[in-house]
Amino acid sequence: MKKLRLPLSKEDAAALCAGESVLLTGTVFTARDCAHKRIFELLDADMVPPFPIKGAYIYYAGPCPAPEGMATGSCGPTTSARMNAYAPRLLRLGLGGMIGKGEMSEEVRRTLAETGSVYFAAIGGAGAFYAHAVKKSELVAFPDLLSEAVYRFEVEDFPAVVAIDSRGKSIYQRG
Amino acid sequence: MRTIDTRQIADCVASLAAKACLRLTDGCRAAVARAxxxxxxxxxxxxxxxxxxxxxxxxxxxxxxxxxxxxxxxxELGQEVYLTGMVLADAVNEGVRRAYRDIxxxxVCDPITRVNTGDNTPAHLHVEIVAGDRVTVSFLPKGFGSENMSALKMLTPAEGMRGALDFIVETVKNAGSRPCPPVVVGVGIGGTFDGCALAAKKALMRPVGSQNPREEVARLEREVLERIxxxxxxxxxxxxxxxxLAVQAEVIPTHIAGLPVAVNMQCHCVRFEKEVL
Known part of the structure; x- marks a missing residue:
């Protein structure tokens, strides 16, 4: 499996093809429904989001609380399609890419191609498996959202599949 | 009469929840391994x-x-059981609160404010009075990636089973990659609007891949699975x-004017525990 470091270089992003399995190492920020809503409220008010969007990677996930001795609890991906409304604007602001599960909208696919960014699919339901790929976790924003808060994860050899590549080719489009 | 303190039910719910969330059911694991x-x-x-x-x-x-x-x-509450202690629903919530406290x-949140209740309560509780002096407690932690893709349709008798089958397949097709396939498809056929949905959820509590004992329903399960x-x-x-991985249907009598069909989607992560007190 191809090993990649986040943020991806332009060359790395360009070389990826939908359907390829990869191992990701680097920084990702967790954010799902409520966190996205709040980030958009901040952006709309010209306020600073909890992490610089440019070059960042968002992991659509809401982890379980960490057991003793682990960086995080179970932390598989959540359904990305619920973030269809948010992804295009963030990509245009320079978001490096997203990790989640399942198909995203046609608009997201087109925006990924336009910005040369990549959408990775982690394997849904594999919460315990992915907890081991997270080496460090730090609460970044919105603690009142509990598992929906934004966490900075340092991931190492995090297995994923290229779901929509930088040319807009999607593993979910068949035939 | 047999007396049971509801504290025992709280303990039972807590222990079932603690077990259920940590593993796939045997039937589910076997089906994934075969696939x-x-x-x-x-x-x-x-x-x-x-x-x-x-x-x-x-x-x-x-x-x-x-x-x-x-x-x-x-x-399933035997009608020869006399419950003492806190109200049954409170006991169930107490068990959930305990199981979900740590990891x-x-x-669970308010649907309007989206504020989290903080302890995963309230539980979604169904009680059925049955014969005997036993209490059977079943626990199904239900994820929402799949729950979100569920659907219900009130079909007409003219649309018949052909229409029902098409609706089930269409629901799975529309869900696409979102409910974490391979899925288990719980189907309710008949009853009322609410009863039909409940039947679909009950179908998900059957061991993965088990057949409905009624042959024509089992045939329907096989046909839909093949199409999906x-x-x-x-x-x-x-x-x-x-x-x-499976299509599991439960059928209940309905009104002469109707044919309700509910599809309750379950991701590949089937978790379920049951205990008889």
Missing amino acids: RETEEGAARFALDVILENDETAQAEQIPVCQDTGVACVFI FRKS NGLGIGPQGFGGKTTA
Whole structure:
């Protein structure tokens, strides 16, 4: 499996093809429904989001609380399609890419191609498996959202599949 | 009369929840393992990860999926049982609160304010009065990636079983990769609007791959499964032969004017525990 470091270089992003399995190492920020809503409220008010969007990677996930001795609890991906409304604007602001599960909208696919960014699919339901790929976790924003808060994860050899590549080719489009 | 203190039911719910969230059911694991042999590429990779994930969760006693779900609790209460202590629903919630306190995710919120209740209560509780002096408690932690893709339709008798089958297949097709396939498709046929949905959820409590004892219903389950697996969605939507592990239908009498059909989607992460008190 191809090993990649986040943020991806332009060359790395360009070389990826939908359907390829990869191992990701680097920084990702967790954010799902409520966190996205709040980030958009901040952006709309010209306020600073909890992490610089440019070059960042968002992991659509809401982890379980960490057991003793682990960086995080179970932390598989959540359904990305619920973030269809948010992804295009963030990509245009320079978001490096997203990790989640399942198909995203046609608009997201087109925006990924336009910005040369990549959408990775982690394997849904594999919460315990992915907890081991997270080496460090730090609460970044919105603690009142509990598992929906934004966490900075340092991931190492995090297995994923290229779901929509930088040319807009999607593993979910068949035939 | 047999007297049971509801504290015992709270303990039972807490222990069932604690067990259920840490492993796939035996039937589910076996079905995933069988499916793995027929897939290749990214689809096979996904099923390998799912099987490894189950082993990791059990070995380390952490949730198999981070979506530890809405706590769906079904109680069959023998009518010769006299319950003492706190109100039954409070006892069930007490059990849920205890089980979800530490390493399980609290996933329940107010639908309008979206404020989290903080302890995964209230449980979604169904109580049925049955014969005898036993209490059967079933616990189904239900994730919402799949629950979100569920649907119900009030069909007409003229549309008949052909219409029902088309609706079930269409629902799975529209869900695509979003409910974490390979899915288990719980189907309710008949009853009322609410009863039909409940029947679909009860179908999900059957062992994965079990057949409805009524032959014509079992035939329907097989036919729908074949059509769904012909859709090509595959594990995680990566393409492949296994879009569903099983179709499980429950049928109840309905009104002469109607044909309600409910499809309750369940992801590949089937978790379920049951105990008789």
